[in-house]
Structure formats: C-alpha cells, structure tokens
Amino acid sequence: MGAADILGGDGRGAYKRQNLFTCLQxxxxxxxxxxxxxxxxxxxxxxxxxxxxxVSLICRGRQLRPAKIRMQADGKTRNGMPGIFFGRCITTRVNGRDKINRGSC
Structure with a gap:
C-alpha cells in the first residue's frame, strides 16, 4: 500500500499537484x-x-523542499468523546538526517 492509499487517496485527483511535496522516502x-x-x-x-x-509544510524562502512538516490530528468519537490526538513535527535536512519532534514546529 502506497502512502497516498493509506487515507483513501490515489494521488490522481483534481488536487494532485497541490497535495504533493518534496521529501525523502x-x-x-x-x-x-x-x-x-x-x-x-x-x-x-x-x-x-x-x-x-x-499536514502542513513550513518552507524557507523559495526552497521547494520544506524545512519542516507539521502533522496534526484531532478526533472525536460519534458520541462526541475525545479520540485520536497528536501533533508531530518533522525537521527535514538536506543531508537526509531528518528527525521527528513531539509537539509543534
């Protein structure tokens, strides 16, 4: 299963270019x-x-590769109770030594 398939997308829709960004596999x-x-x-x-x-990108200047990638989820059950909740920040580096941080970017 590819990354686009995980949440139901196939990477081919009307917004395919808007949903793509450069990062290391x-x-x-x-x-x-x-x-x-x-x-x-x-x-x-x-x-x-x-x-x-x-998933939000934080870019520096005109670089195509984001400096950071912010991932956030806030879920609720059908009866309104709190569900999944997280915030992660991935700092990308040119040398491939990316790292993940808890919380905000």
Whole structure:
C-alpha cells in the first residue's frame, strides 16, 4: 500500500499537484509519517471517528523542499468523546538526517 492509499487517496485527483511535496522516502515518508497516517486511518475506518487531520509544510524562502512538516490530528468519537490526538513535527535536512519532534514546529 502506497502512502497516498493509506487515507483513501490515489494521488490522481483534481488536487494532485497541490497535495504533493518534496521529501525523502526514507526516513521521512516511511519511518516518520506512515505510522501516524496508519493511526489516523484506523481511527476513521475501524473506530468510526471523525478526524481533523492536517499536514502542513513550513518552507524557507523559495526552497521547494520544506524545512519542516507539521502533522496534526484531532478526533472525536460519534458520541462526541475525545479520540485520536497528536501533533508531530518533522525537521527535514538536506543531508537526509531528518528527525521527528513531539509537539509543534
């Protein structure tokens, strides 16, 4: 299963260019982002939660590669109880030594 498939997308829709950004496949996309995407999918598909899920890029100047990637999820169960909740910040580096941080960017 590719990363676009995890949350139901196929990377081919009307907004395909707006939903793409430059990052390293490993470790950023697979090791850092994928586990959180899988958790969001589980909250929605298996637990029926309504989840506000956002991935935001923080860029420096005119660089195409983001300096940081902010991942946030805030879910609620169908009866309004708190569900999945997290905030992660991935700091990207040119040398490939990206790292994940808890909390905000």
């Amino acid at each position: 490993e470790p950023t996309n697979n090791s850092y982002m994928k586990p959180w995407e899988v958790m969001v999918r589980g909250a929605v598909k298996e637990k029926g939660q309504i989840v506000d899920y956002r």
